[in-house]
Amino acid sequence: MANNTKRLSKEQSEELFKTLKMRFEKNMQRHKNLDWTKIQARLEGNPEKLWSLHEMEVTEGEPDVVGLDQTTDEYIFFDCSAESPKGRRSICYDRVALDSRKEHKPKNSAMDMAAEMGIEMLTEEQYRSLQELGKFDMKTSSWIITPENIRKLGGALFCDRRYDHVFVYHNGADSYYAARGFRGSLRI
Template sequence: MSMAPKGGSSIKKVEVNKSLSTEQAKELMKTLQSRFEDNMNRHKGISWAKVEAKLNNNKEILSSLFAMETTGGEPDVIEYDQATDMYTFCDCSAESPSNRRSICYDQEGEDQRIKKGIHPGGNAVELASKMGVELLDEEQYRELQEVGEFDTKTSSWLKTPDEIRKLGGAIFGDRRFDTVFIYHNGAESFYSARGFRGLVRV
């Protein structure tokens, strides 16, 4: 895992776009349907028609899915909660979303770098908020790994418990040797092979 460029090197800021045209919305729906149908192992027994009906009535969630898609997340359905009648979309790209990397964990961590003249691509907590998605926590990350193999060459920041963050740390996960590992770094850390994964419910 290599560290992102430092001092004097320019790191492109991660951009979030939630504004999509009618045509882009149609294309996104086609992409989501195709991915859904190609990966039925992630959502056995779930009907695309029902998911589609939900999305057609929720432009805000569609905008968040657009942001996930355009930053390399490849969102797909991984769960249906019968009690709430809600479907969960999660970033299902094989590796950590490609256009969300070289980022610190949160704004405080990013500010520590900026004070030293180092400018990361952003931070996971702020970007997730802008996208309208929930940053995966450890439990959700492990559940995602049950429907596929993710982050075998990369890693992803995870929502960090307050007691760890207060001490300066932040957690991330990856998959190596067919095993899911959860590690820690300083929240100011940023790597070219680490982004974050998010989820939305509809």
């Protein structure tokens, strides 16, 4: 995942564009009335954002366009993998939680990984809007941005979908599980 230049080679860019376009065309219900050629042109002008999408892809997030913010004129990508991205599981919530573990530390934290990738973790509102586009996290769960007052008390929030309902839960921020990762968003 680590790439200090945060730029893709021409071959990597072409392969990523091919993958993203195929996913875009396969899932038109996620982005009605949006034009792929305009999205690709925007991506071509933002190589660091393209690199971030590549990081989302290689960690198995399956990023896809989920909307256009009319106010900022930014395209919005979310991780749209059926389950929480495999390459981002078994991690605790943030650096403070990671540092507080004395033994059996996970390899990373969700907040650190998101920052390294140049993406944002989903908020509860974003997670719920993603669930309106399909059924996600039927077997896994995903950390979400946690309000500061909860985080100060040592907790963190995560979501999943069970019984055809989206649930928000809490756990110690230092906990980690093989079936819990995080989903990200990127604005371009």
